[in-house]
Amino acid sequence: MTRHWRMRSIAMVAAAVAAAGLLAACGSSSSTGSSSGGQSGVLTVTTGSAGTFEDNFNQFSPNAEDAANGMIYEPLFFFDTAKSGVIQPWLGNSYAWSNGGRTVTVQLKQNVKWTDGKPFTSADVVYSFDLAQKNTAINKFGLPLAGASADGTYGVKINFTKPAYSYAYYALGRVEILPEHIWQSDSPDQITTSLNEHPVGTGAYELSSFSSQAMTFTANPHYYMAGLPKFKTIRFVSYNSNTSSDAAIENGTIAWAGSFIPSIQKLYLSRNNKYAVSDIPLSTAFLVPNLHSGPTANLAVRQAISAAIDRSYISKTVYSGYASPTNPEALILPNYAAQLAPSLASASFGTPSASRARSILASAHVKTPVSITVDMVSGYTDYLSDLQIIQSELKPAGINLTIAQPAYASFISDQSTGDFQMLMDNFGYVPDPYDYYYVILASSIAPPIGQADSVGDYNRFKNATVDSLLSQIAATNDTTAQNADFAQIEQIFAQQLPEIPLFNQQDEIEFDGNVVTNYPTLSNPYAASAVYIQPDIGWVAMHLTPAK
Amino acid sequence: MRFIARKLGFYLAAAWVALTVNFLLPRFIPGNPVEVLIARMQQSGPTPPGEAQALAKLLGLGSGNIFQRYGQYVDSVAHLRLGLSVSDFPTPVSSEIASSIFWTLILVGVATVISFVLGVGLGALAGWKRGTWLDAIVPSTTLLTAMPYFWFGLILVYVFATNVFHVLPASNGYDTSAALTVGFNGPFIASAAEHAILPALSIIVTSIGGWLLGMRNMMVSTLSEDYVVAAEAKGLTSSRIMIGYAARNAVLPSISGFAISLGFVVSGAIAMEYVFSYPGLGFKLVTAVSNDDYPLMQGIFLVITLAVLGANLVVDLLHGFIDPRTRIAR
Numbered sequence: 083m084t085r086h087w088r089m090r091s092i093a094m095v096a097a098a099v100a101a102a103g104l105l106a107a108c109g110s111s112s113s114t115g116s117s118s119g120g121q122s123g124v125l126t127v128t129t130g131s132a133g134t135f136e137d138n139f140n141q142f143s144p145n146a147e148d149a150a151n152g153m154i155y156e157p158l159f160f161f162d163t164a165k166s167g168v169i170q171p172w173l174g175n176s177y178a179w180s181n182g183g184r185t186v187t188v189q190l191k192q193n194v195k196w197t198d199g200k201p202f203t204s205a206d207v208v209y210s211f212d213l214a215q216k217n218t219a220i221n222k223f224g225l226p227l228a229g230a231s232a233d234g235t236y237g238v239k240i241n242f243t244k245p246a247y248s249y250a251y252y253a254l255g256r257v258e259i260l261p262e263h264i265w266q267s268d269s270p271d272q273i274t275t276s277l278n279e280h281p282v283g284t285g286a287y288e289l290s291s292f293s294s295q296a297m298t299f300t301a302n303p304h305y306y307m308a309g310l311p312k313f314k315t316i317r318f319v320s321y322n323s324n325t326s327s328d329a330a331i332e333n334g335t336i337a338w339a340g341s342f343i344p345s346i347q348k349l350y351l352s353r354n355n356k357y358a359v360s361d362i363p364l365s366t367a368f369l370v371p372n373l374h375s376g377p378t379a380n381l382a383v384r385q386a387i388s389a390a391i392d393r394s395y396i397s398k399t400v401y402s403g404y405a406s407p408t409n410p411e412a413l414i415l416p417n418y419a420a421q422l423a424p425s426l427a428s429a430s431f432g433t434p435s436a437s438r439a440r441s442i443l444a445s446a447h448v449k450t451p452v453s454i455t456v457d458m459v460s461g462y463t464d465y466l467s468d469l470q471i472i473q474s475e476l477k478p479a480g481i482n483l484t485i486a487q488p489a490y491a492s493f494i495s496d497q498s499t500g501d502f503q504m505l506m507d508n509f510g511y512v513p514d515p516y517d518y519y520y521v522i523l524a525s526s527i528a529p530p531i532g533q534a535d536s537v538g539d540y541n542r543f544k545n546a547t548v549d550s551l552l553s554q555i556a557a558t559n560d561t562t563a564q565n566a567d568f569a570q571i572e573q574i575f576a577q578q579l580p581e582i583p584l585f586n587q588q589d590e591i592e593f594d595g596n597v598v599t600n601y602p603t604l605s606n607p608y609a610a611s612a613v614y615i616q617p618d619i620g621w622v623a624m625h626l627t628p629a630k
Numbered sequence: 631m632r633f634i635a636r637k638l639g640f641y642l643a644a645a646w647v648a649l650t651v652n653f654l655l656p657r658f659i660p661g662n663p664v665e666v667l668i669a670r671m672q673q674s675g676p677t678p679p680g681e682a683q684a685l686a687k688l689l690g691l692g693s694g695n696i697f698q699r700y701g702q703y704v705d706s707v708a709h710l711r712l713g714l715s716v717s718d719f720p721t722p723v724s725s726e727i728a729s730s731i732f733w734t735l736i737l738v739g740v741a742t743v744i745s746f747v748l749g750v751g752l753g754a755l756a757g758w759k760r761g762t763w764l765d766a767i768v769p770s771t772t773l774l775t776a777m778p779y780f781w782f783g784l785i786l787v788y789v790f791a792t793n794v795f796h797v798l799p800a801s802n803g804y805d806t807s808a809a810l811t812v813g814f815n816g817p818f819i820a821s822a823a824e825h826a827i828l829p830a831l832s833i834i835v836t837s838i839g840g841w842l843l844g845m846r847n848m849m850v851s852t853l854s855e856d857y858v859v860a861a862e863a864k865g866l867t868s869s870r871i872m873i874g875y876a877a878r879n880a881v882l883p884s885i886s887g888f889a890i891s892l893g894f895v896v897s898g899a900i901a902m903e904y905v906f907s908y909p910g911l912g913f914k915l916v917t918a919v920s921n922d923d924y925p926l927m928q929g930i931f932l933v934i935t936l937a938v939l940g941a942n943l944v945v946d947l948l949h950g951f952i953d954p955r956t957r958i959a960r
Contacts (some may be wrong), residue, residue, distance in 0.1 A: 124807075133913065133917050134729070134730070134909045134913075134914075136718040136721045136726070137721070138718065138720070138721055143719055143720055144667055144719065145717065145718045145719055145721075274720070275714070275720040277720060277721060291811070293812045294729045294909050295802050295804070295806050296806035298809065317806070317807065319806045320802075320806075320909070321801060321802075321907040322903055322904050322907040322908070322909075322913050323904045323905070325904075325905065326787075326801040326905070326906065326907040327801075327907075329787070329792050329801070330800070330801065333792060335807065489919075489920050490666070490920050490921065491659065491662070491663075491665070491666045491920065491921060492659070494665050494666055494669040495662065495665050497669075498669070534665060
């Protein structure tokens, strides 16, 4: 089984120039009313996560089925996870900041109906934000809310306790709107523990049947975006292991999948000329070193490790050429291209070389051999292959790597308490580079080593300059000023190597071109194509088109 | 009556020990469920401070020191309150178990019974006709038993489902690509039966050798007993001697083995569920363990414990019925 075990969810919008045409329909929102049917076809999907489904469509549950977020419940705007800065109208038409970033005013679409026929209005939006403000368990993104109020039937003002530009993605792009008329009588405890088996949303799809092995969604016949969705039926199928899901993907049973297929060229792509893989870099795989004790507290050791690793070789041998090497500043490209520091535009790791690593260690007077234990989650087979390659590359450089494979739960425990020498993990899946660097670098979110850290900066990196740059970025929505700050953060990252960047985390998503077209690609990244990324899953699902 | 009461007392004590171990074991696994849940929530956004305490309360993981928690645990087990699963929060453990136990019970149960009946029947025959061609097939079945199950399952999938003949489905409990309603209706049952063939076959083929060999050897030694010779001397028909005299006595050890395997039917066949993506309880248990899902683990262990003890109790009582010697207290 791979790392998509019950994977992450994060997501946003997109729309490259090429996608603009096909998205035009949703831009002209206020017009057409319900779409005129015209859907056809069945799309069969697997998420790549192992195990059966649970009848859980409660968006406040960390284990809600992926489809709940995006296909059934929708946020106000779509922030493209695959293309930073691209924001599309969803339930909202437009938004504007005021009051120094403490207030955002949203104009809503006027032709939206809940799937039970009731109209969607500003009261639903106010209810959803009020719920989050009053209950920390429901405020799942930790928004600094100060209250929301209706501004007419189709306008909403959302107030924050502090400038909230950096929360735009979560407030506008992740908070999904609930129907007030259905939830208002439930207490917060009832809401968080409800399974919500019969979800009523605004989304393009409705749940039409559920079993632990298959879920069927049917197109919402009254969907408000003209001409969408395109597929009549989307069916999710569960598998217990990659072996069985891969077999189904390879023989064409599954047309949209997020499953890791080894030797994908031979086992999948060569089988049918319409089989395709969409691989858009969305997160970075890192070696996360302990910065406060042990050999990796020494910058020279981190530099030596980075210098000895042949990232292209890992990409070629383990990932069939996908998962390409990242850059020394660990910026996810082309997603965050706008934030790339000009001085780092051509930065690279240099030619991997054990002798260069040895001389780095020697000039810093590090006594070799250095022994380091690296943790990875047991069962992530591709990470094991990666680390075995790294192990053999570090050996001639004078670094002995020991690979430990704790189970997921114990890995998480070590990671959050900072109790590790080094570990391998990935970070990303956010449309905003601020959120990305914040989770990796912000010292304010990490308690001392030994205390559980539930946010990020697991190796307790602490740099006052980086902290103040991050707060400057959060306090403004002037992109020129922000980009200058990002450039400084990137330079500090490349110099100090708080984490050792490896490669763009593989997110190979398989599409069967005989069944489906118009999926996101690197040249048309209108959304993250992964089935497990929310709410992109909903945005992609409604734009996928049956192949003729 | 005293026999039954003594048995019941023994099984009650055994159940208490099992329940206590069931409480303690999951807590020796490193990590804790709240951290796992928070890690998963973080993947969708930052978690606010205080979330960990709120979750612990919400999950009903108990509070206070380990003895107080044990008290709360015994109390909820006695009332059959199994709590909410952590790895699939907030799904109740009872519905998690309910959604998978029937698949396991029916498939693994039927396969175990078929394997036992076939194995014991063929074993009796092989022992009866020892030295013939029938007896010569015994070693080949032990070869099948020795094969790694995982590998054998994959071979079956390769040959019958994906690569050579495309005659049988490779995965899932029923045809998930058709619009079937799970329940008591013809099309679903037909589909479920078709999907059960390969998994059941794999279980039967890999487990039959054990029954067969055991029965055959017991049969051979029983056949040399005096009462068999006496029966032959009386001129009874050979089928009556084989079934009524030899096999009835030879089967006793196999019955005890059968009881234990019936109990373990509930725990599912983990490797089978993996290979065939069968929605059974075994895979649930693996998921629960790797997520530190105490409530789900405890729920599943509880069901397994009760099933094993229950099956043993039934067979113990049955034994007393088949073989009167076991009833006599010394």
